[in-house]
Amino acid sequence: MPVPVLAGRQRPGAAGPLEAVLFDRDGTLVADVPYNGDPALVEPMPGARAALDAVRARGLAVGVVSNQSGVARGLLSSAQVAAVREEVEGRLGPFGVWAVCPHGPGDGCGCRKPAPGLILAACASLGVSPARAAVVGDIGADVDAARAAGARGVLVPTPVTRSEEVAAAPEYAGDLPGAVRLLLCGPGDGEGAV
Structure with a gap:
């Protein structure tokens, strides 16, 4: 199912408090x-349920933004x-939105990360400005998509994450x-909160 590509971009900044956290699926949540x-092959990443529960407990919207080029x-x-x-x-509880790109890398769509389409569509569905959203993912394309949409991006490296993506x-x-602690509390705060 194609994800609508929304026009326009917002820049992050002093746009107000965080209202939504969007997560990449593969390598981030599972x-x-x-x-x-x-x-049967779905296996949550360590701490995923606790992290999501912490976001939900704050009253923030949660969603998934996932490239699925296998389609x-x-x-x-x-x-x-x-x-x-x-x-x-x-396994992990309900999400307010699932934005999935079914296109391949060469299809030229505006939704496949690192393009901003998935983030923009998820935010529109949730009724949240991208400037009040964060995206958590395991590769540079997730962070780049967040940046392109005007959202905050947080990388959680895995063994497949390239060193230049971390840098x-x-x-x-x-x-x-x-x-999630970084998003909810800031660097160095809230140890043990999640």
Whole structure:
């Protein structure tokens, strides 16, 4: 299902308090299983449920923004992507929005990260300005998409994250609970909050 690409960009800054946190799916919320269409292979990342519960407890909206090029490549069906989504929600709780790009890298869409389309569409669905949203992901494309949309980006490196992506990230944390602490409390604050 294509994600609408919204026109316009907002720059981050003094736009007000955080209202939403958007998470990448694979490698951030759940273990990265390439082109996963099997709900039985869904394995939450360490601390994912606690991190999401902390965000929800603050009354912030939560959503997922995920490239799923396996659909364009013929490796996944939309029904398989939906089945994995249902399993993720069953394991990690409900999300206010799922914005999924089914296009391939060469399709030239405006939604595939690092383009801002997924973030803009998720924010529109949640009724939140991108300047009041944060995106948490495991690769540079997640942070770049956040920046392009005018949202805050936090990188949570994994073994597949390239060193230059870490160096370029304006903010990063060692794990998902650390990223949420950074967003909710700021650097060095709130130890043990998640």
